[in-house]
Amino acid sequence: MYNNNILIGVFKNFKYKSVEYLNELENLLKVFNGKVKNKFLQRRFKPHNLTYVGKGYLKKVALYVKENLIDTVIFDDELTLSQIKNIEKEIKCIISDRTKLILDIFLYKAKTSYSKMQIKLAQYEYLLPRLTHMWSHLKRQKGGIGLRGPGEKEIETDRRIIKKSILILKKKLKKFNYQLLIKRNRRKNKKSISLIGYTNVGKSTIISNLTKNKLFIDNKYFTTLDTKVNNYYFKNKKFLIVDTIGFIRKIPTTLIESFKSTLLEINYSDIILHIVDISSNFVIDKFLYIMDFLLKLNIIKKNIIIVFNKIDKIKNFNILYIKKIFNNKNILLKNNYIYYLYKKNNKKYKKKINFIFFTKNNKIYINKLKQLIFMVSAGFEPATS
Missing domain, CATH: 3.40.50.11060 (GTPase HflX, N-terminal domain)
Incomplete structure (x- = not known):
């Protein structure tokens, strides 16, 4: 196509x-x-x-x-x-x-039955109001509810097929979500770290560097769709690292709804690593898009570490570059912290966030990130200000 x-x-x-x-x-x-x-x-x-x-x-x-x-x-x-x-x-x-x-990309990239069901649900909900003019006709089902009666329009048959499929998928997903909840409860006493960020910012690369687990890495959008949990040990302390799907501007609302249970994995995390591709165009827009999303999920008060990734792509990179780029009414860079300024219930708030620089396969930056994760998880840094 x-x-x-x-x-x-x-x-x-x-x-x-x-x-x-x-x-x-x-x-x-x-x-x-x-x-x-x-x-x-x-x-x-x-x-x-x-x-x-x-x-x-x-x-x-x-x-x-x-x-x-x-x-x-x-x-x-x-x-x-x-x-x-x-x-x-x-x-x-x-x-x-x-x-x-x-x-179409999500369906093409999905690997597990769980993610395939989530995407199929999103596709059906997208198709339902567009059935009268959809591009490819659905394959007809025979017998049962899908059987076409005398004089019935094909569009009504399709509408019933999709509505039935939506109900079936929602029931299956509800069962899967319950199983996920049980798994989360089993590991609720373990420290967990969730990675979140715009698509193609290098989340899988950072996980590979931290855990030494070789993950599939591809320089294309939406390489990771399925939430993956990796074990990670540092200073004899066990962490669970959770890789989440990447985000993108104007992501379909049907997809957000379908993946809501997956995204709620972030809510169970002790630390959120917000990965930022500092070399990307409109880095501020993408940064604020993710921060606003965390605000909507009502998890903005959690411990967040901003990881400025791909600094090797910036010539003569230093802290002054960050200060120049992050000159925005919703962001304040002060005393080696980033402050995210936001409103909630007509009140103004200021979120204090640690940040760190990173580039792949560099032991100095990898060890600095490990140290910061350890310190924040031990409570040496405040979650909010």
């Missing part, structure tokens, strides 16, 4: 950031080795309600698609059913959006 593609986005007033967003969409396509033939950006206050981009601009895109034999057009936002219908009247090829692409 994702062979020759073009990407389309709209931007309000910051074109450079919008270009970066489309670059991120291109990186998502690399999971399928998809090729991007061109990128189209239109400046608008917000996406057009009927055609996403303006009608004139849509005709321009349609002409390009016809002349260059484009297979798929991917939009940077989730399209509504009416937008899909109107776009397909002009553009004669497969129409996709950011949400569908991410769902």
Whole structure:
């Protein structure tokens, strides 16, 4: 499906950031080795309600698609059913959006039956309101509820099939979640560390360096989907290290809901390692995206260590670089701590966070990270301020 593609986005007033967003969409396509033939950006206050981009601009895109034999057009936002219908009247090829692409990647990357069920549930919930115009028809089931009655429309049959599948998946996931809860309770007396961060920031690399367990590492988005727990010993003290799925801008809400039980693993952790790719574009946006997510999960008061990863990619890296980059109204860098400023229930709070630098396969940085983890777990550093 994702062979020759073009990407389309709209931007309000910051074109450079919008270009970066489309670059991120291109990186998502690399999971399928998809090729991007061109990128189209239109400046608008917000996406057009009927055609996403303006009608004139849509005709321009349609002409390009016809002349260059484009297979798929991917939009940077989730399209509504009416937008899909109107776009397909002009553009004669497969129409996709950011949400569908991410769902396809998750399904392609899923390894365990648990994660496959979570993603299937998210896909069905995405498809349900779009059945009247979905791109590929569902395979019919025979007999039982899926049997089509005389004169019944195919769309109603599909709707019943999906609704039934959603109910079945939710029951199975509920059973799996109960089993996960039992496993968590068994290890509640053990110190645990969860790694969280934007996708492709190097979480698996850090775990490999800490535990000496060789994990599969690939420079592509969403290498890890399944929550993995590794044993780790330091100074005769046992830790459990939990690797969680990476995050990305505009992640589908259906996926967040489906993976909520997996993400709650973070809530059982004593320490959260927030991994930040310091060499990434818009590092502040990505940093705040994760911090805001921790705030929404109501676990912001936990011990957090910011790990600035990939410092080797920054020429002449030092603390002044961090001070320059982290110049934001929601962040304060002071006395070798990062302060995350946030509001909750109309009250202002300030979260004090340890931070450390890191680069792979460097024993000095690896040992410094181990020492900081040990100190924080022993209570030598405050969790909040």
